[in-house]
Amino acid sequence: MAVDTRVGQTIKHHDEEYKVIGTRPIRHDGLEKVTGEARYGSDINLPGQLHGKVLRSPHAHARIVSIDTSRAEALDGVRAVITSAAFPDPGDKLTGGGEAPGLPLKFKSANMLARGKVHYHGHAIAAVAAANPHVAAEALKLIDVEYEVLDPVLEVWDAMKSDAPVIIEDLYTARADGTTAEEPSNVAAEMLYEVGDVDAGFAEADLVVDREFTFGVVHQGYIETHNATAHWLKDGHLHVWCSSQGAFTIRQELADLLDHPITKIHVVPMEIGGGFGGKTTAYLEPLAALLSRQTGHPIKMAMDRADVLKATGPTPGGYVRVKLGVTNDGMITAGYANLAFDAGGYPGSVVGAGCRCVFAPYNMPNAKVEGFDVVVNKPKTHAYRAPGATHAEFASETVVDEICRTLDIDPVEFRLKNSAKEGDWQLAMPPYPRIGHIECMEAARDSAQWQTPLETAPGKKRGRGIASGFWFNIGFTSSVTAKLNSDGSVTLLEGSTDIGGTRTSIAMQFAETLGISVEDVDPIVADTDSVGQTDVTGGSRVTFATGLAAHNAANDMKDQIVEGLADLWDVAADSISHADGTFSANGKSATVGEAAGLLEEEGVFPIGKNTVTPTREGGAFAVHIADVEVDEETGKVEVLRYTAVQDAGVAIYPPYVEGQMQGGVVQGVGWALNEEYVYDDDGHLLNASLLDYRMPTALDVPNIETIIVEVPNPGHPYGVRGVGEVPIVPPPAAMANAIHDATGVRMSHLPMSPARVQAALAAEA
Amino acid sequence: MATEIQSGKVHVQTTINGESVDFLAEPRESLLEVLRDNLGLTGAKEGCNNGNCGACNVVMDGVLVNSCCVLSVEAAGASIETIEGVASPEGLHPLQQSFLENAALQCGVCTPGFIVAAKALLEENPDPTEYEVRWWLAGNLCRCTGYDKIVRAVLDAAERMRAEA
Ligand code: FES
Ligand code: FES
Numbered sequence: 001m002a003v004d005t006r007v008g009q010t011i012k013h014h015d016e017e018y019k020v021i022g023t024r025p026i027r028h029d030g031l032e033k034v035t036g037e038a039r040y041g042s043d044i045n046l047p048g049q050l051h052g053k054v055l056r057s058p059h060a061h062a063r064i065v066s067i068d069t070s071r072a073e074a075l076d077g078v079r080a081v082i083t084s085a086a087f088p089d090p091g092d093k094l095t096g097g098g099e100a101p102g103l104p105l106k107f108k109s110a111n112m113l114a115r116g117k118v119h120y121h122g123h124a125i126a127a128v129a130a131a132n133p134h135v136a137a138e139a140l141k142l143i144d145v146e147y148e149v150l151d152p153v154l155e156v157w158d159a160m161k162s163d164a165p166v167i168i169e170d171l172y173t174a175r176a177d178g179t180t181a182e183e184p185s186n187v188a189a190e191m192l193y194e195v196g197d198v199d200a201g202f203a204e205a206d207l208v209v210d211r212e213f214t215f216g217v218v219h220q221g222y223i224e225t226h227n228a229t230a231h232w233l234k235d236g237h238l239h240v241w242c243s244s245q246g247a248f249t250i251r252q253e254l255a256d257l258l259d260h261p262i263t264k265i266h267v268v269p270m271e272i273g274g275g276f277g278g279k280t281t282a283y284l285e286p287l288a289a290l291l292s293r294q295t296g297h298p299i300k301m302a303m304d305r306a307d308v309l310k311a312t313g314p315t316p317g318g319y320v321r322v323k324l325g326v327t328n329d330g331m332i333t334a335g336y337a338n339l340a341f342d343a344g345g346y347p348g349s350v351v352g353a354g355c356r357c358v359f360a361p362y363n364m365p366n367a368k369v370e371g372f373d374v375v376v377n378k379p380k381t382h383a384y385r386a387p388g389a390t391h392a393e394f395a396s397e398t399v400v401d402e403i404c405r406t407l408d409i410d411p412v413e414f415r416l417k418n419s420a421k422e423g424d425w426q427l428a429m430p431p432y433p434r435i436g437h438i439e440c441m442e443a444a445r446d447s448a449q450w451q452t453p454l455e456t457a458p459g460k461k462r463g464r465g466i467a468s469g470f471w472f473n474i475g476f477t478s479s480v481t482a483k484l485n486s487d488g489s490v491t492l493l494e495g496s497t498d499i500g501g502t503r504t505s506i507a508m509q510f511a512e513t514l515g516i517s518v519e520d521v522d523p524i525v526a527d528t529d530s531v532g533q534t535d536v537t538g539g540s541r542v543t544f545a546t547g548l549a550a551h552n553a554a555n556d557m558k559d560q561i562v563e564g565l566a567d568l569w570d571v572a573a574d575s576i577s578h579a580d581g582t583f584s585a586n587g588k589s590a591t592v593g594e595a596a597g598l599l600e601e602e603g604v605f606p607i608g609k610n611t612v613t614p615t616r617e618g619g620a621f622a623v624h625i626a627d628v629e630v631d632e633e634t635g636k637v638e639v640l641r642y643t644a645v646q647d648a649g650v651a652i653y654p655p656y657v658e659g660q661m662q663g664g665v666v667q668g669v670g671w672a673l674n675e676e677y678v679y680d681d682d683g684h685l686l687n688a689s690l691l692d693y694r695m696p697t698a699l700d701v702p703n704i705e706t707i708i709v710e711v712p713n714p715g716h717p718y719g720v721r722g723v724g725e726v727p728i729v730p731p732p733a734a735m736a737n738a739i740h741d742a743t744g745v746r747m748s749h750l751p752m753s754p755a756r757v758q759a760a761l762a763a764e765a
Numbered sequence: 766m767a768t769e770i771q772s773g774k775v776h777v778q779t780t781i782n783g784e785s786v787d788f789l790a791e792p793r794e795s796l797l798e799v800l801r802d803n804l805g806l807t808g809a810k811e812g813c814n815n816g817n818c819g820a821c822n823v824v825m826d827g828v829l830v831n832s833c834c835v836l837s838v839e840a841a842g843a844s845i846e847t848i849e850g851v852a853s854p855e856g857l858h859p860l861q862q863s864f865l866e867n868a869a870l871q872c873g874v875c876t877p878g879f880i881v882a883a884k885a886l887l888e889e890n891p892d893p894t895e896y897e898v899r900w901w902l903a904g905n906l907c908r909c910t911g912y913d914k915i916v917r918a919v920l921d922a923a924e925r926m927r928a929e930a
Contacts, residue, residue, distance in 0.1 A: 034877075223818060273874025
């Protein structure tokens with residue numbers, strides 16, 4: 001059956017009818033993006049600009065004995081060379097805003113330019129400013145660095161051994177009980193979450209399945225490489241143009257790292273070519289700023305793809321163990337999980353988030369989850385779309401599938417029976433509000449794919465798998481300033497960089513609230529001087545939190561219009577009603593446009609404003625179904641058909657909700673089947689190019705069928721739940737379960753690359 | 766025409782989007798660099814600089830190329846079409862319109878490359894199958910969309926263009 005995924009299916013569990021929300025307008029920034037006019041970070045060029053490049057370590061772990069920049073400085077066209085000495089001493093300060101506030105600033109500073117020691121292959125050592133990028137690249141070859149090479153530690157299980165080389169000599173484990181270890185080690189932090197009594201729970205179980213899983217490092221793989229342009233004026237004002245998920249975060253990081261007043265730093269968000277969690281932190285911005293201060297010229301810097309893969313923040317590899325106990329009739333009695341993630345060269349992995357998600361789809365009476373944040377000689381890892389959840393739920397959803405097979409219980413029925421629902425506990429969080437896991441599972445069960453038997457083909461190994469996924473979503477802070485123009489149109493300033501249509505999803509909520517058309521709202525992503533505090537575009541938060549700020553700003557504007565009209569019409573403000581964009585009282589009425597004109601004559605120009613830090617994100621569930629074919633000879637897995645079901649709360653802008661679902665699936669398929677950092681024993685990254693770090697192409701995947709489920713989030717006026725991240729969570733488990741269905745083999749490492757599948761098939765035979 | 770002048774730079778005469786253009790380039794500079802940095806045509810993007818992502822796609826003498834893998838001096842005497850030349854003064858190309866209506870872009874950084882590549886496909890094969898679209902576009906990476914809406918947009922544009930032809 002041909003399914004039209006252009007307009008996917010939507011299943012509503014509410015009766016709300018909206019005028020703007022749920023429609024499919026053309027996005028406001030679409031035209032300039034299909035014509036090539038949109039300006040991304042590296043599309044900017046300033047008069048007099050110089051170009052910066054970064055020298056990177058050829059070793060994974062080494063002491064820097066000396067750096068001599070004199071030959072580089074002497075090269076014609078070179079204007080400045082900096083090393084870590086150009087940064088102020090971070091002392092004992094902690095980082096301010098950003099994704100991980102409260103970590104020692106010295107780690108972040110040393111990750112910008114290595115201080116005394118290199119922690120990974122590709123670690124930045126020095127930066128050069130020159131007349132053009134080619135001269136800058138030549139100058140890098142003239143910087144003489146003497147290294148004392150040390151043994152690297154690459155995997156968490158090696159780094160956690162008591163005799164492992166300690167990468168950071170003064171790193172003492174922050175233990176779960178609040179104490180600090182006395183001996184230094186590579187374990188930066190331990191965490192522990194517990195509910196009920198796990199020992200008693202396992203004692204009640206008829207079946208206990210206990211499995212271990214391992215993970216390679218993967219990269220977010222955004223197509224635009226990192227870039228930054230900075231101009232440090234003589235009066236101390238620092239202007240920065242960059243492609244970041246958070247202009248305010250970059251401003252804070254620059255203030256911290258450069259010890260410079262935040263009021264003097266102005267960050268302009270350019271269009272951003274993908275981020276997925278990898279563009280939440282500074283890499284080039286501080287270097288461009290320092291080189292600009294030194295030369296007096298604007299400095300433009302851009303990474304090449306090898307730099308991006310070697311030295312930005314991929315998401316961790318590591319280890320997950322999951323143990324589940326169940327009764328013979330398929331009720332979970334207890335769960336235990338142990339997660340150890342690569343932090344990379346400095347502390348701060350996403351393991352805590354993985355801990356919170358590992359058992360999230362289920363209501364189990366007893367659970368214990370332990371997490372370990374482990375420093376290894378790899379790049380400092382960062383978030384990647386539902387960070388940590390994909391690893392964690394690959395493990396738990398594979399174990400759930402094994403339990404269903406062993407007990408001969410239908411995997412949908414098992415999940416429905418054990419599903420988390422409103423009022424059930426969550427790890428380290430208040431109990432669940434209204435959530436949609438059950439509704440998603442039912443929609444998956446009723447979907448065209450699940451209801452169509454898998455087509456067999458002679459001599460082909462085919463299988464079907466299903467898996468759930470959860471991501472908690474994040475609120476953080478967002479601001480909107482909306483100005484009513486005299487023709488009734490609205491200029492809406494918001495601080496969230498738009499990576500996939502959020503200008504429009506924010507404008508739609510504003511338009512719905514004020515009762516105007518979305519075409520009458522002009523949403524602008526504003527710079528840090530022009531709009532209130534807005535945190536990163538991340539955590540699936542923009543349509544939820546910035547959308548809420550837009551809703552509140554529209555109500556603020558509405559109140560101001562009412563006040564203005566009350567004066568003009570000489571009526572009490574509370575006698576003016578507002579419906580469908582028309583204000584009326586006492587037989588008088590005015591549309592928003594008419595009101596704007598009337599108020600203009602009185603010198604009244606309403607400006608709606610709001611800053612919010614909402615905390616009732618609601619949490620997002622997804623259920624995916626994968627049909628695969630496994631080539632027994634090569635181990636290659638092909639995706640034959642794929643359905644993604646997801647609770648969006650209420651889908652504000654459905655084509656882009658579907659787009660998030662489809663994009664997340666394909667990233668998940670790449671992670672499941674192919675993507676992985678390949679290191680040699682000395683810690684050199686061997687596949688730092690898009691030829692060798694191969695991401696899915698159009699030919700590697702089928703169309704992705706989507707079913708949006710709408711179980712409104714009670715924590716948002718329009719019921720929004722973030723949608724961006726959870727769709728990457730189920731694919732690896734759904735694919736692993738499908739591979740098992742096809743071949744009888746259980747995969748325990750991501751990616752399930754052809755060589756690994758082939759080896760697993762051979763071992764089974 | 767390419768003439769070496771004294772500074773070590775080469776004078777290149779070429780045609781871009783129907784206009785005759787002159788530029789000076791170092792022999793080591795790629796066509797992508799010259800388009801973006803010398804000529805201000807920043808619609809073509811750099812995603813990899815080694816022929817693996819298609820973000821830099823342009824058409825040179827009727828052939829779809831990765832401009833990061835073409836030396837700028839090779840443009841001498843050639844005719845080059847970039848994303849900036851795809852829309853006409855009358856309006857968007859059907860592919861551009863179709864990308865908008867089908868929500869076939871998210872961050873949009875891959876979009877110019879996809880549109881240039883898809884236009885080259887439809888000029889060669891006005892009625893491609895879904896498989897042919899996927900095969901042709903396999904040289905263009907998109908990390909955001911999962912390709913579904915892009916493939917549909919191309920098929921949709923092909924249909925519109927056939928109807929108009
Ligand atoms: S930049 Fe030319 S193919 Fe990627
Ligand atoms: S839309 Fe972002 S890479 Fe294609």
